[in-house]
Amino acid sequence: xxxxxxxxxxxxxxxxxxxxxxxxxxxxxxxxxxxxxxxxxxxxxxxxxxxxxxxxxxxxxxxxxxxxxxxxxxxxxxxxxxxxxxxxxxxxxxxxxxxxxxxxxxxxxxxxxxxxxxxxxxxxxxxxxxxxxxxxxxxxxxxxxxxxxxxxxxxxxxxxxxxxxxxxxxxxxxxx
Numbered sequence: 001x002x003x004x005x006x007x008x009x010x011x012x013x014x015x016x017x018x019x020x021x022x023x024x025x026x027x028x029x030x031x032x033x034x035x036x037x038x039x040x041x042x043x044x045x046x047x048x049x050x051x052x053x054x055x056x057x058x059x060x061x062x063x064x065x066x067x068x069x070x071x072x073x074x075x076x077x078x079x080x081x082x083x084x085x086x087x088x089x090x091x092x093x094x095x096x097x098x099x100x101x102x103x104x105x106x107x108x109x110x111x112x113x114x115x116x117x118x119x120x121x122x123x124x125x126x127x128x129x130x131x132x133x134x135x136x137x138x139x140x141x142x143x144x145x146x147x148x149x150x151x152x153x154x155x156x157x158x159x160x161x162x163x164x165x166x167x168x169x170x171x172x173x174x175x176x
Contacts, residue, residue: 007052012040012071013059023055041067046078054078054085061089061103068108069130072116076133076175085173091141091166113137113171135173142168 011023018025018033027034038045041063054075060068075085090096092107114120118134147158147165158165 008046008050009053010046010051010055012054012056013062015058017057019055019057040074041070044074044078048077049080051078052080052083054083056086057088058090060087061097061100061108064104065106066130068112072133072135073131075173076116076135079175081175083175085135085175087171087173088142089169089171091169093163094167095164096167108169108171110139110169113139113173116173134176136176137174138172140170141166142170 007022009019009023011019011025014023014025014027014031014034015029016031016033018035024036025034026036026038026040028037028039030037036045040059056071060071063071079085087108089108090100090103092109097103097107113135114137115125115128115131116133116135116137118131121128121131141159143155143159144165144167147155147162150158155165
């Protein structure tokens with residue numbers, strides 16, 4: 001595969017743990033593995049519709065509400081039609097969400113992806129005109145390793161009733 005046809009896969013806010021060698025690691029600091037130092041609170045350096053995939057783990061919780069809206073809008077702008085974006089953040093009820101004082105509140109919740117859907121916003125949140133993105137989405141918990149070894153019934157019970165069962169939120173977005 002030539003450089004020209006190689007898919008552009010961005011790991012945004014990668015820190016020192018880039019998703020893999022085929023990914024372009026982007027962070028605001030020059031850590032080992034970072035391929036591009038960029039402030040993602042500003043307009044992103046990629047052209048419209050040029051990115052094949054986005055992955056972002058434990059970055060978005062460091063952004064303000066307005067910066068999160070900017071993140072969603074820019075992700076939508078740079079992704080190709082039908083391309084995917086995976087965002088992982090600490091679950092709002094886990095100590096992982098509020099233990100790191102660099103996290104910005106409110107925390108990311110399972111309800112946020114609805115605001116990234118243009119049709120849903122038009123009906124349910126017409127006042128939210130800062131968004132320009134339009135994604136379909138799926139969302140689920142990143143369960144604690146000890147919970148994952150148990151039955152699906154127990155996993156569902158734990159996710160509902162045990163505060164630390166859900167460590168992360170996994171949001172899967174598809175550009176439409």
